Amino acid sequence: MRTTNLYAPTLRETPAEAEVRSHQLMLRAGLIRKAAGGLYTYLPLAWRTIKKIEQIIREEMDEAGGQEVSMPILQPAEIWQESGRWAVYGDEMFRVRDRHGRQFCLGPTHEEMVTTLVRDEVRSYKQLPLMLYQIQNKYRDEIRPRFGLMRGREFIMKDLYSFDKDEEGMNESYRKMYDAYTRIYTRMGLDFRPVEADNGAIGGGHSHEFTVLADAGESSIACCTSCDYAASDEKAELNVIKAAEEELLPLEKKATPGANTIELVAGYLKLPIEKTIKAVAFQTDADELVLAFVRGDHEVNDVKVLNLLEGAIELRMADEEAIAEAGGCAGFMSPIGIKEGTRVIVDQTVMEMYNACAGANEKDVHYVNVNPKRDFPDAAVADIRMVRAGDLCPRCGGIIKMTRGIEAGQVFTLGTKYSEALRAVFLDENGREKPMQMGCYGIGVGRTMAAAVEQNNDEHGIIWPRAIAPFEVVVVPVNAKNPEQLELAEAVYNELKKARVDVLLDDRKDRAGVKFKDADLIGYPLRITVGPKAVDENAVELKVRRTGEILTASREEAAAKAVELLGKL
Ligand SMILES: [Zn+2]
Structure with missing residues (x-):
């Protein structure tokens, strides 16, 4: 891809509407544009990142036994009435009527849809376990949409639903998803914690939030400094503190x-x-x-x-x-x-x-x-108190520190809440009818992108982790009007393309300073500069965005050097 063919309108000024860093940077770097409150257009650079995130998710969901489907976003009211949630969902649900007056909603989630789908087909324990997922838009009419993609009214989500014949199976599905999520966030190159979360409303089961650590995050997390225990501040368990014994004085x-x-x-x-x-x-x-x-x-x-x-x-x-x-x-x-x-x-x-x-x-x-x-x-x-920094870890006795993060994914067990309400039953080995044991597993795709930006930036702009960068490398001819420089830059660009590197050629005839600023703002992991030195001394410059490290290589070695550097990012 060449920059002259790329629609990425960058801004020099920070838009006043954006409060958090990720929102400011995504507007400035030409990744997103607001269409209305909580509604955003993803421009080409953002959409490339979204597709990379989705691809990682898809590979890991498939690997864990998930099967991708696509269910309607427009959902009939009847299934929500059957589960009892039509009445309790409130104003957060977008409700619409068709020309005959029938009521529908724009799906805020898909438990009803998937459970009614499965109940009509699955009759026997032999057809279980089953894991179905999709990646699509969800809708919630937030009172106050804010922070760009963090809390929108339309957002992209991966949602997977597991169906098992017993609790043991449900817990096994949960473990598979937990492991898959760990791989997903690791592959994306994000610093994250699986955080034990409160599951109060659903009751009893397991729940973890996959939280991307960032100072501006909305979630407060208690992390042990000695072991890997992490829990939301609401959930964090605490041990009893015993005061030194004293003689009991009269009240x-x-x-x-x-x-x-x-x-x-x-x-x-x-x-x-x-x-x-x-x-x-x-x-x-x-x-x-x-x-x-x-x-x-x-x-x-x-x-x-x-x-x-x-x-x-x-x-x-x-x-x-x-x-x-x-x-x-x-x-x-x-x-x-x-x-x-x-x-x-x-x-x-x-x-x-x-x-x-x-x-x-x-x-x-x-x-x-x-x-x-x-x-x-x-x-x-x-135990009814709130955790605080300096408390002792309930697992190992280490010191707890408080940190902040963005909840980008959540896994939880549902038990039979929906299968009972919607009569999703099967016959077990003994011919007895039982409700299916369910679990539900979400990842906010746009929110994960925003969290990645919130975690990875500096005063110049975004610093993409390589796996989800819109482009891995940008090749910048210092003066694109100079035919020799442009030709050398194109040679490096073509070699990288041949090596299957996701590369962009900034062939704009703008000043080098403008192109360097944009490269830092958009945050490509590696920049290759082809300037007068490349022509005169056969010296091409490679700059690592995250560390600022600069290396030089000959024109002939530049592509190989870039591939080597990318391997370490
Ligand atoms: Zn600990």
Whole structure:
């Protein structure tokens, strides 16, 4: 490909609409253009990268036993009504009517479509396991589409669905997908972590998010510095912290006027914050009051709390009347003296505290010398706190650090949620009817591209990992008006093409500075410069985008040298 034939309109200025680096760079480098909020056109350079990402995904899905299909994006409402999700999906779903008034949606996901497809054909355990996938556009009417391809309303996704005869098979399919995803992100040259994720809404099963590490990422991740444990901040398990044992002192009330935050209480009573217990009062969607207690310097993890409450769908902050009704007092909550039957959940670390301070369910009053094992021995105890940097790894005891990333893929087991709702059943070895065990595995293709840019850039532009670069090499004649330079550049270009390198010839008659700037901005892994030295001294320059390293080679060796360098990128 020659640049004079390439539609890649680069911009010198950073567009004001773009907040994050990847969005700015993809607009500036002429990769994408906005059509409307959350809708983007992929220009030729971006589309080349998308196709490379898709190809890697496709190869690994096939290798793992997946079969590619293409299901309709336009889906009839009936199958969503059957699963019960038509009513609960809400405004995120694009809904349309045909000329006869029949309702459809633009698929935000395909569990209903694939499950109804499979239920009509699969009758016997002998036809399982089955893994079907597709790569196509998905639609979600996001309230606030943002960050370019990170959160769009139309986006490209690979979605695979597994069907197995039992849980063991489902777990095996899950493992295959986990391994395939690991290979995919490794092949793309990205720094990523498979992160244990919360699977609350689906319940029980496994879930990992494949997170591309980047400072601007929306996901907060706890990573062990000693082993490969990584979990989302919502999911990260924590071990109990045992305080040094002390003699139990008698419970005592203390006036703490105006001290309605844990910091004020600790200051007022001159106690270290680790000796205090704080409360968060929630109400469930069914209006049940839930009081959660953690150590004063810890934070309550509402996802962990919610997962302990069977049947609850969401939590909100409790209102003061609900708290008062249970005998509590906002800002001065305590497990001691709360109305019987009130749901109290105490963090495991709180139970190991001695002579601590907690509220007294009275305005401006706190208890001191609270000893949880003595004073509320029957409370429900669980790990309900939020991880933070410096905590200890639940696997190896190493130190946890917090990092950020972009969730680019997710794998999770679904169990029989959809197969039961949609009656996808089969006959097992004993002729008994059973629902299929399912799993679902997504990769945001455009989002992976954006994440790659977010992770790999510098002040000059993008630094593509070789495997997903729109072109691997750009050959730049310094002065394309000079026939000798252009001829030498074309010779190198043709040799690279023969060696099956994905190469671009920047044959524009612009100044060299403009072409170099564009090469850095677009981020080709390798630039080969053919200038006056190539003509006079037979010296061609090769520059590695990532390191800035510059090598020279003779015209005859340039292509071979480039191939060798690419092998290391
Ligand atoms: Zn560890």
